Every structure is written in C-alpha cells, then in structure tokens.
Amino acid sequence: MTLTQQELPELEERADHCATVERPHPRPDGQDRYTISEVADHTGLSVHTLRWYERIGLMPHIDRSHTGQRRYRNRDLDWLALVNKLRLTGMAVADMVRYADLVRQGDHTFPERRALLIATREDVLRRIAELRSTLSVLDFKIDIYTEYTEPAADTVLVSERADATA
Amino acid sequence: MTLTQQELPELEERADHCATVERPHPRPDGQDRYTISEVADHTGLSVHTLRWYERIGLMPHIDRSHTGQRRYRNRDLDWLALVNKLRLTGMAVADMVRYADLVRQGDHTFPERRALLIATREDVLRRIAELRSTLSVLDFKIDIYTEYTEPAADTVLVSERADATA
DNA sequence: CACTTGCCTGGAGTGCACTCCAGCTCCTTA
DNA sequence: TAAGGAGCTGGAGTGCACTCCAGGCAAGTG
Numbered sequence: 117m118t119l120t121q122q123e124l125p126e127l128e129e130r131a132d133h134c135a136t137v138e139r140p141h142p143r144p145d146g147q148d149r150y151t152i153s154e155v156a157d158h159t160g161l162s163v164h165t166l167r168w169y170e171r172i173g174l175m176p177h178i179d180r181s182h183t184g185q186r187r188y189r190n191r192d193l194d195w196l197a198l199v200n201k202l203r204l205t206g207m208a209v210a211d212m213v214r215y216a217d218l219v220r221q222g223d224h225t226f227p228e229r230r231a232l233l234i235a236t237r238e239d240v241l242r243r244i245a246e247l248r249s250t251l252s253v254l255d256f257k258i259d260i261y262t263e264y265t266e267p268a269a270d271t272v273l274v275s276e277r278a279d280a281t282a
Numbered sequence: 283m284t285l286t287q288q289e290l291p292e293l294e295e296r297a298d299h300c301a302t303v304e305r306p307h308p309r310p311d312g313q314d315r316y317t318i319s320e321v322a323d324h325t326g327l328s329v330h331t332l333r334w335y336e337r338i339g340l341m342p343h344i345d346r347s348h349t350g351q352r353r354y355r356n357r358d359l360d361w362l363a364l365v366n367k368l369r370l371t372g373m374a375v376a377d378m379v380r381y382a383d384l385v386r387q388g389d390h391t392f393p394e395r396r397a398l399l400i401a402t403r404e405d406v407l408r409r410i411a412e413l414r415s416t417l418s419v420l421d422f423k424i425d426i427y428t429e430y431t432e433p434a435a436d437t438v439l440v441s442e443r444a445d446a447t448a
Numbered sequence: 449c450a451c452t453t454g455c456c457t458g459g460a461g462t463g464c465a466c467t468c469c470a471g472c473t474c475c476t477t478a
Numbered sequence: 479t480a481a482g483g484a485g486c487t488g489g490a491g492t493g494c495a496c497t498c499c500a501g502g503c504a505a506g507t508g
Contacts, residue, residue, distance in 0.1 A: 151484080151485080152484090152485070153484075153485085162466080162467075163484095163485085164466070164467050164468070165465085165466060165467085167486090167487090168465080168466065168467085171488095181485095183473075183474055183475085183485085183486090184473085184474090184485085184486065185474085185484085185485055185486075186485085186486090198419065201412075201415070201416040201419055202416065203465095204409075204412050204413075204416065205412075205413060205416050206372075208464080208465095209464075209465065209466095210464090223430075226427050226430050226431050227427075227431045229427060230424060230427035230428065230431055233420050233423055233424050233427065234424060236420060237417065237420045237421070237424065240413050240416055240417050240420065241417070243370075243413055244410055244413050244414065244417075246367075246370045246371075247370075247371060247406050247409055247410050247413070248410065249367065250367040250368065250370065250371050250406055251403065251406050251407070251410075253364065253367055254399050254402060254403045254406065255403070257399055258396060258399050258400055258403065261392050261393075261395060261396035261399065262396065264389075264392050265392050265393045265396055317454080317455080318454090318455070319454075319455085328496080328497075329455085330496070330497050330498070331495085331496065331497085333456090333457090334495080334496065334497085337458095347455095349455085349456090349503080349504055349505085350455085350456065350503085350504090351454085351455055351456075351504090352455085352456090374494085374495095375494080375495065375496095376494090449508100450507100450508095451506100451507085451508090452505105452506085452507080453504100453505085453506085453507100454503105454504090454505090454506105455502100455503080455504085455505105456501100456502075456503070456504100457500100457501090457502085457503105458499105458500100458501105459498105459499085459500095460497100460498080460499075460500100461496105461497075461498070461499085462495100462496085462497070462498085463494100463495095463496090463497100464493100464494085464495095465492100465493095465494095466491105466492085466493090467490100467491075467492070467493100468489105468490080468491070468492085469488105469489085469490075469491085470487100470488100470489095470490100471486100471487090471488105472485100472486075472487085473484105473485080473486070474483105474484085474485080474486095475482100475483090475484085475485100476481105476482085476483085476484100477480105477481090477482085477483100478479100478480090478481085478482105
C-alpha cells in the first residue's frame with residue numbers, strides 16, 4: 117500500500133516522458149535506407165521477426181536495393197515502433213495485420229481504424245487496472261515478508277501469520 | 283491526451299476497488315469442498331487448465347473425495363486468485379511454479395519469495411509505464427482520426443494530414 | 449437396469465509468435 | 479581469387495500455454 121502511493125509520481129513521469137520525447141530517427145529523411153540488421157538493432161526485433169512480419173502482411177511494402185536486399189525507410193521504423201507498442205499491450209498479431217490491411221485499403225477506412233484503436237484503448241485501460249490491482253496484492257505480500265525477514269529491532273514481533281497463499 | 287487525463291480517476295478507483303474489496307468465498311471455511319467445475323466457474327479457468335496446473339506443480343496438494351475426485355478448499359481459491367493475477371501481468375508459468383516450490387519448501391524461503399515478488403513488482407511497474415505510453419500514442423492517433431471522421435460543423439477543417447503511420 | 453452426467457488419467461494435439469535451417473547470391477577485404 | 483560476412487527464400491522446427499481425446503469409473507434418474 118505504502119509503496120503504491122510512493123510509486124505514483126514515478127509512473128506519471130514515465131508516461132509523460134515516453135509520450136512526448138520521441139526517439140529521433142537514426143538518419144534524416146532522404147538518407148534513410150536501413151539494412152534489416154540495422155532495423156533489428158534499432159527496434160529490438162530479430163531479423164527473422166522482421167522478415168516474418170513482412171510475410172504475414174504486417175509491414176507495408178519495403179523498398180529493395182538493386183540486389184534485392186531490404187532497405188527500410190524512416191516511416192517503416194515509425195510503423196515498427198507502433199507495432200512494438202501494440203505488441204507490448206498484448207494485442208494479437210492477427211489484429212495488427214487487420215489494422216495494416218485497413219491502412220493499405222486507403223483513407224475510406226478511417227472510421228474503422230478509429231474504432232479499432234478505441235477498442236484497443238479500452239483494452240489497454242483494462243490491463244492497466246488489472247496491473248494496478250496486482251500491484252496492490254504484491255505490495256501486501258511483500259509487506260508481510262518484510263515483517264518476517266527484517267523485523268525492526270525496536271518493534272515487537274506481530275503474532276499474525278503470513279497469509280496461507282503467500 | 284485529453285482522454286488520458288479524463289481516465290485517471292477511473293483507473294485509481296478500479297485499482298483501489300480491486301485491492302480492498304476481496305471477492306468473498308462462495309462457501310465459508312468448513313463447507314468449502316468445491317468440485318473442479320465449480321472452481322472453473324469461479325476462477326474463469328477451464329477444468330483442463332486446473333488439472334494441468336496441478337500436473338506441472340503449480341498447485342499445492344488438492345484434497346480428494348472418497349472416489350478420487352478433486353475437492354478444492356477456500357485456500358486453493360485464494361492461491362488460484364493470486365496465480366490468475368500474476369498470469370495477467372505476463373508472468374511465465376514456470377516462474378509461478380518456482381514460487382509454488384518455494385512455498386512448499388517452508389518458511390525458510392521467505393527472503394527468496396520476497397525477492398521474487400519484488401522483482402515481479404518492478405516488472406509490473408515497467409508494464410504499466412509501457413501501457414501508459416501506448417495509451418498516449420493511441421489517444422494521439424484517435425484524435426487525428428476523430429478530426430477526419432467527425433469534423434465539428436463550426437470548425438474549419440485542419441489541412442494537416444493524418445500521420446503516415448496511422 | 450440402462451442412461452446420462454461429471455469426473456478421472458496419460459498422452460496427443462493446437463494455436464500463436466516466433467526461430468532456425470539449407471542452400472543460394474552478392475559484396476568486400478586480404 | 480579466395481574467403482568471409484550479410485542478405486535472400488520457402489519451409490521446417492520450437493516453446494509456451496493451454497486444449498482435447500480415448501477409455502474408464504462412480505453416482506443419480508426414469
């Protein structure tokens with residue numbers, strides 16, 4: 117409990133930071149022709165995964181060099197950043213492919229895209245609520261274990277037992 | 283952004299609610315001998331999953347009826363509630379089994395259990411931060427689509443284009 | 449008594465999201 | 479020019495977390 121209160125500012129700060137400070141592109145537009153391994157380094161995804169994303173239709177068309185090697189652009193990095201975020205929220209890859217399809221189909225899919233994002237947003241809110249609830253449980257149990265493993269010298273030991281499920 | 287601010291109270295409320303209002307046991311201690319399907323209904327886990335959890339060592343010993351059928355107790359429901367929460371945070375089943383092992387080994391594992399919970403807690407905080415960051419991105423994109431799909435009658439249409447990765 | 453329902457077991461199967469492999473081309477460096 | 483390294487493809491393999499199946503037992507119902 118105590119810890120939850122303590123951490124709130126930390127969370128806010130992080131969220132704001134991530135929202136406003138976009139990681140800049142490694143190279144400016146015009147000189148943005150990244151190899152697959154550069155993109156892997158930048159995004160944290162493996163080269164296997166990058167090729168696989170393309171196969172399943174999760175990526176837009178990727179430019180190729182004259183020898184057929186992939187050359188990613190800054191907009192591809194942006195797309196991958198979004199995919200990465202959605203992935204971390206637990207969104208299924210199939211749903212992301214659905215969204216990619218909508219983008220490919222053109223501007224008339226704006227309402228559908230919007231609906232999909234709003235549904236995702238609701239889902240993210242639910243997950244945050246779940247996590248905060250879990251955090252309370254963890255703090256409760258950690259407090260109990262702390263009492264048992266680090267009893268303060270000037271404190272009378274509580275006779276209460278650590279709860280059965282701890 | 284606007285929406286994020288708006289939702290904060292909702293999140294807090296939910297977290298507090300889940301933390302403080304424990305769902306009571308369906309039956310009081312002493313009359314708590316639930317069949318596997320009752321437990322499945324209560325926890326939302328399938329009977330398959332419940333049996334599988336037992337097989338892999340994620341459950342403590344479960345009582346059996348004279349005919350060999352499982353009879354779960356209230357403390358088993360409590361344990362499953364914890365497992366369910368940890369599962370929703372993305373904790374690997376193998377890690378939960380590790381924790382269950384520590385519980386089985388007895389009180390001398392208190393420090394190790396505490397360390398494990400603290401590590402999990404850090405992980406949960408990271409996930410919450412990620413989700414909040416994703417939320418910002420979603421709100422940003424939703425705002426853009428809202429402008430394009432529901433332009434207010436008294437508002438001049440902005441000429442800015444929806445960003446490329448939307 | 450037959451029938452249905454619920455539970456039991458060990459083991460096989462499923463879906464997802466990667467992850468790796470074999471065999472190839474192309475380019476650079478010694 | 480030989481060797482090494484990065485990239486290419488289609489397809490096979492992996493690990494996780496379930497999910498289902500076959501075959502059987504026990505209790506309740508008409």
